[in-house]
Amino acid sequence: MNDTLTAFAQAKIDELEAKSLRRTLKPTHRTDGVHVVRGGREYVSFSCNDYLGLSHHPRVKAAAIVAVEAYGVGSGASRLVTGDNPLLGQLEARLAALKGADAACVFGSGYLANSGIIPTFVGPQDVVIVDELAHACIWAGATLTGAPIVAFRHNDVADLEAKLAEHRGKARRALVATDGVFSMDGDMAPLDAISRACRAQDAWLLVDDAHGLGVLGGGAGTARLFPEAQIDLHMGTLSKAIGGYGAYVCASRPVVDLIKTRTRTVVYTTGLPPANAAAAIAALDVIECEPELVAAPVARARRLTGSLGLPEAQSAIVPVVLGEAERALEAAADLERQGLLAVAIRPPTVPAGTARLRLAFCALHSEDQVDQLAEAVRPWVGA
Ligand SMILES: *Cc1c(COP(=O)(O)O)cnc(C)c1O
DSSP: OOHHHHHHHHHHHHHHHHTTOOOOOOOEEEOSSSEEEETTEEEEESOOOOTTOGGGOHHHHHHHHHHHHHHOSSOOSBTTTTOOOHHHHHHHHHHHHHHTOSEEEEESOHHHHHHHHHHHHOOTTSEEEEETTOOHHHHHHHHHHTSOEEEEOTTOHHHHHHHHHHHTTTOSOEEEEEESBOTTTOOBOOHHHHHHHHHHTTOEEEEEOTTTTTTSGGGTOGGGGOTTOOOSEEEEESSSTTOSSOEEEEEOHHHHHHHHHHOHHHHTSBOOOHHHHHHHHHHHHHHHHOHHHHHHHHHHHHHHHHHHTOOOOSSSEEEEEEESHHHHHHHHHHHHHTTEEOOEEOTTSSOTTOEEEEEEOOTTOOHHHHHHHHHHHHHHHTO
């Protein structure tokens, strides 16, 4: 035991607590796509990314159970050793077909995917240009490159062009990275214009579509809404609408081949458990067969934005920005008293002064549940 370590941790926690920025875990039992039990009480949750309720879908669960019985619970090694269960390749073929790409590679998680992919293609002589609101794991991957990292203003293509003009010439190679749907704001990146800016300056484009897959573009994701966009690296996760765990990137065959031989978060990590791949394949089956289910989360989100006079939802995510962390916590507590779970999102997950309720809608929310949420949120937005 090292007392200075403990003292350091305690001081840091006290400092965060004083700023309403301390976070704590709360054991939560999700009983289906929308209901959770916490502290003995049941809530209707608007804080799950399980947009289609597939984490509890009978067909998806059954596929995972069959795979556990056949292959066990773990993959046993890195994929490059003995962890490459054939289900992983089957899942990759499905994802590549869905994205219209040649090939795909699956990962243990989205965080692992972005922190591994970006440094595979970018080094210290290059440049990474990132939307300022892109997900934390894009920044983690960018940091690992050793390259200069340049932020462009959120969804501002003119600023992206300016940053490319300023930095591209000095760099050997350039990678631009953005979310397809922004996780804390719910808006879409203008992928067609971003892609044009990248082509004009020979910059590669990575799109993280964690929140688009299964929800936008008939389930194929955000890129389907921008048919002109040329995306070099289609990254996304299996942990949101797909309902399970894991991630993927779809790209050309040589790009995927290089990832499979060099990306550290593929080589030096255990393969995705076979049951996760089986569940994801079953989830893609459901997405392909049930267009009404796929359309429902955005319809629910729009019902709320329409009711409160907020800008129309572009995805299953609606931010209700409240300002200071304390106010977001008070709003979340108020909703919680009414049986509604909408977790307050605070800095550093979002910029200072933009603490918010991040509302996420599931196909399984009833219209009545959405209306109840709207009435509970109304006093906080003054609508
Ligand atoms: C959730 C998320 C990730 C991380 O995915 P995990 O599989 O949860 O690690 C990456 N990018 C975005 C945009 C996300 O929302």
